[in-house]
Amino acid sequence: MKTFPALPAGLAALGLLTLGLAMPHAAPATFPLAGTWTLVAADVVHPDGSRGRDYGAAPKGLLLVDASGHYSLQIFKAERPRFAAGDKAAGTDAEFRQAVLGASTHYGTMALDPAKGTLTFRIEASSYPNWEGATEARRYELKGGELSYSVPPRPNGDTPISVWRRLD
Secondary structure, three states: OOOOOOOOHHHHHHHHHHHHHHOOOOOOOOOOOOEEEEEEEEEEEOOOOOEEEOOOOOOEEEEEEOOOOEEEEEEEOOOOOOOOOOOHHHOOHHHHHHHHHOEEEEEEEEEEEOOOOEEEEEEEEEOOHHHOOOEEEEEEEEEOOEEEEEOOOOOOOOEEEEEEEEOO
């Protein structure tokens, strides 16, 4: 059996480094929902199966998702009344109620489990304080450039549905 002289450690390391540079590297995976999404519908399915508008006739919303799954989500009821005083700190109880119930915002990270059909939000901060630090799973569908998901039923049995369309 023929033996070869040992290579100096530096030369061996350089060879491995060169080999590593020459080999193709896999591109980092991009989160499948990465992009900018606009709200199409923010509806609610009632226990009797009927469907209603949860955030009014023309809700507004934006969902931004980066390549790593970090997201920021905002949904607003278009019909929210303005504060009569023109001062956020001087709002009435009714104005505050409408402002809070007419908006849903949160940000954090998300994950998809296509096998289970779930989209999971890991919420860092939210306009609804009870969700801060929570993990919220949703059943989802992704068809072409449209994402839809349902929120677990509320205590009254209503199931909110959000539908988003990819802009980019």
